Amino acid sequence: MPDIGFLELLLVGVVALIVLGPDKLPGAIRGTVRTVRSIRSTFTGIKSEVGEQLRVHELHENLRKAEELGMKDLPPHLQASVDELKALAQSVQPPQIKNENDKRPESD
Template identity: 65%
Template structure:
């Protein structure tokens, strides 16, 4: 992510030690690590959400193509998308059928 070498990290560490002092440095490092971790988790969550939305959009487009072809003589990719959507619809409807 960042192109920081050993010497740059060493300079940052020495400067942080001089500015913050040995008493406050461990707390500042923990706080920085916690903040970076939360930012990384947020970025990963956003990335996963975008990927999921793209996948749903692709399935929707494939379903439109399949409907235009009358759900007959579909390419393997379209047939796979239709089957996946059918399985998802069945799994959603199953809890309601049991009652």
């Protein structure tokens, strides 16, 4: 973040007061604060999304290494990644679709 001192901030405030006037300055400040918050939340979302994608990529790499080792005698960090991937895979699997033959005819 830029290093803005008190004098620079005061100068920006005085210029804004002269340009906008005392009646429009509070609304402009609120709009600016709203915009800055929106930008920050957007960047925070992007940062978390990129972090999640990097984590998924790392898990896939660990799974690939585990498959190369034959899934036996894995180092603890690879075994933890494999277990985590298995748990994630089970949590996102869709529910089983019943077969048409499994349905029992309803008696009226």
